[in-house]
Amino acid sequence: MQPLMTYSTISRPINSSASRALKGLIGLSLLLLTFSVQAQLKITTTTGMIADLAQNIGGQYVEVTALMGSGVDPHLYKATQGDLRRLTKADIVLYNGLHLEGKMQDIFEQMGRSRPVFAVSSLIPKAQLRQHGHFPDPHIWFDLSLWHQAGQRVLQILQQQDPKNKQAYADNAQPYLNEMLQLHEWIKDQVLSIPKSQRILITAHDAFGYFGQAYGMQVEGLQGISTASQFGLQDIKLLKDIIVKNQIKALFVESSVSPRFIQSLVAGVKAEGHDLSIGGELYSDAMGQSGTPTGNYFGMVKHNVNTIVDALKNAKPQP
Ligand SMILES: [Zn+2]
Numbered sequence: 001m002q003p004l005m006t007y008s009t010i011s012r013p014i015n016s017s018a019s020r021a022l023k024g025l026i027g028l029s030l031l032l033l034t035f036s037v038q039a040q041l042k043i044t045t046t047t048g049m050i051a052d053l054a055q056n057i058g059g060q061y062v063e064v065t066a067l068m069g070s071g072v073d074p075h076l077y078k079a080t081q082g083d084l085r086r087l088t089k090a091d092i093v094l095y096n097g098l099h100l101e102g103k104m105q106d107i108f109e110q111m112g113r114s115r116p117v118f119a120v121s122s123l124i125p126k127a128q129l130r131q132h133g134h135f136p137d138p139h140i141w142f143d144l145s146l147w148h149q150a151g152q153r154v155l156q157i158l159q160q161q162d163p164k165n166k167q168a169y170a171d172n173a174q175p176y177l178n179e180m181l182q183l184h185e186w187i188k189d190q191v192l193s194i195p196k197s198q199r200i201l202i203t204a205h206d207a208f209g210y211f212g213q214a215y216g217m218q219v220e221g222l223q224g225i226s227t228a229s230q231f232g233l234q235d236i237k238l239l240k241d242i243i244v245k246n247q248i249k250a251l252f253v254e255s256s257v258s259p260r261f262i263q264s265l266v267a268g269v270k271a272e273g274h275d276l277s278i279g280g281e282l283y284s285d286a287m288g289q290s291g292t293p294t295g296n297y298f299g300m301v302k303h304n305v306n307t308i309v310d311a312l313k314n315a316k317p318q319p
Contacts (some may be wrong), residue, residue, distance in 0.1 A: 041162055044090035046101050047074055048287040049141045050120055052297040053154045054094055056176040061165050062158070065090075070289045073256045075226045078103045092161055093117040094154065098129070100138035100285075102228060118157050120150040130209050132224065139285070143210035144184035144301070151177050183301060184214075190309050191215040198312045200248055202239060204257040205229075207284035217308075222261050227285075236265060243269055243276060250279030250311040256286040279311025 040063040045051040051066035058064065067083050068074055074096070079087070087093055087107070095101055095108050097119025111117045121140055128146060130137035140146040155173040159166045191199065199217045201208055206221030220239055223231050242248070251266055253259035262278065269276045282304045288294025294303045 041091045041158070042089065043092045043094060044086050045093075046077075046095045046104065047285070048290075048295075049147075049297050049300075050094050050096060050150075050154075052287070053120065053147075053151050054092075054158075057151065057154050057169055057173045058158055059168065059172045061162065061168065068286060070286055070295070071256055072286050073227055074100050074285050075102050075228050077101065079107060087111065087117075088115075091116065092157065094120055094157070096138055096140070097121040098136045098138035098140070099226075102226060116157075116161055118153070120153050123153045123156075124149050130213065132206070132209075137206070137209050139207045139210055141297070142208055142301075142304075143214035144180050144187070145214065146210060147297075148177055148180050148184075151180065179298065183298060187215050187301070187305050190305050191217060194309055194312045197246060198249065200242065200246055200312075201308060202243065202248065202251045202262075203282060203284065204252075204254045204259070204262050205284070207254065208282075222265065223257075227257055231261075236268075239265060240269055240272075244272075244274055247274075249275060250277050252279050252282045252308070252311070254282050254284040255288070256284055277311075280307035282307060 040061055041058065043051075043054045043058065043062050043064045045054055045064065045066045047068050048066045048070070051064045054062060055064045065086060067079070067086065068077055084107075088111075093108070093111065093116065095104070095117070097105075097108075098121050099105055101108070108117050108119070121138070124140065124146055126136075129140075140150060151173065155169055158169045162169075194217075201212060201217045201219045203219075203221050205223035205227050206219065208217075208219045208221070211217065212219035220242060222235060222239065223229050243251075251262050253262050259278075259281075266276050266278055283294055283300045287297065287300045288303070290296075293299045
């Protein structure tokens with residue numbers, strides 16, 4: 001607006017063609033300004049964890065949008081019309097794959113035939129994936145050595161799609177991925193501080209299988225690896241038996257799954273005379289609100305580990 005105001009203070013009358021030319025110049029400079037802002041690669045991701053990878057590795061060269069915000073369950077998420085627009089307008093689309101985005105997998109596979117649409121899990125060797133029946137477990141972000149491979153895949157994609165900034169992406173990726181490996185070691189130490197008999201993690205659904213495998217915990221979920229799967233009385237009985245036999249002190253609810261089944265399991269076990277409490281809320285398939293400590297990937301991981309360790313190390317029965 002500033003140039004137009006300056007123009008209006010010029011006392012000499014200016015003919016209309018000069019006025020049009022000046023307006024045209026202003027329009028052009030605004031267009032160039034817009035272009036320089038839009039020169040960032042537009043990346044659309046499904047989960048916040050993938051957006052975190054893309055933002056940290058892409059830095060100033062990318063503009064990242066995650067379709068699934070805090071508290072959103074990716075297993076059940078259906079693309080809206082707005083999402084489809086964001087996906088088709090993006091320069092790069094990144095999704096988890098391994099059927100995490102159960103309702104969107106077909107869309108990505110179809111789009112991927114003609115557009116830069118990539119699964120960040122694609123570099124991970126099959127032998128490192130947990131199998132659950134016919135499907136691989138998609139929750140790879142809870143073994144940080146696996147998520148490190150997803151980060152390397154994102155680096156590779158950015159370098160291929162935007163080769164002129166290849167070095168900058170490598171420079172951004174290195175400290176971020178190093179911190180991830182340090183966090184991986186820190187988690188191992190934290191879990192070791194829980195008494196061995198208490199290293200059993202019971203949650204609403206099987207999101208922490210890789211976590212258990214990588215850091216040495218037995219993991220049991222009330223639902224299977226997808227929240228779309230059903231569970232029955234037999235599953236509840238099995239879990240009750242594990243809790244009572246091992247004198248487990250705490251179960252955990254998840255931010256992206258309804259807490260009511262875990263709450264009723266806790267109530268049921270307590271009614272039978274055992275000490276059991278809710279150990280806290282874990283961020284399983286979605287991060288916390290952006291701008292909060294759990295609104296980024298490292299913060300989410302640290303929160304989960306601290307919550308698990310605090311509850312199982314020093315669990316006190318609820319009054
Ligand atoms: Zn899940």
